[in-house]
Amino acid sequence: MKKLNEKEEQIMQIIWRMGKAFVREIMEELNEPQVPVTTVSSLVRKLESEGWLDHESFGKTHRYYPLISMEDYRKASMSSMKEHYFAGSTTQLLSYFLREEKTDLSEIERLLEEIKKAESK
Template sequence: MKRLTRKEEELMQALWKLEQAFVKDLIELLPEPKPHYNTVSTVIRRLESEPYGFVTHEDFGGTHRYLPKISKEAYQRQFLGDSMTAYFDNSYKNMVAFFAREKKITPEELKDILKAIEKGE
């Protein structure tokens, strides 16, 4: 699976949230300054093409309604897996320790994670 750029990911986040959308709907969810319609249209078509394959569409006369072809969860798994391999020696322990050292996770959150692991969630 291809890694998305920041702009592509922003667009996919909007599409995952809406579940299906026309370009104008996606633009509404994007942060200011809003990109031009043609820019969003070009990026979404690129996300539909190979080697991406992240998006599909339905025809509505002269316009398209776009739908995600890959789930947010599937992308998260791939993205986190690649990051773990590249930055944390393929170790969840190293990854969690990094966030703890950077104070990005609290002791209470770590306890909640341990409880979830013990429960098999």
């Protein structure tokens, strides 16, 4: 799965959160002032041509919806990160985040519970 650039991912995050969105709605959700409608429209059309989005037509207007779920993208992104930065090691990946993010003990305990649940399945 192709990695999205920052702007593409920002647009996908908005559409994943909203479920469906018109370009104007996407523009309202963007945190950057004065993003031209043509820029957002171009990015949305590019995402559609690459298979990330599809649309419903309402006259000359389109409402876009995701074809790829946020969960599928998250899995692919995390898998790629693990392979490229941590030699495929889940232990190295988790150790890095535990160290760098100053994770508190209660979060580590919750993580251990999740691991135990996953192992028992």
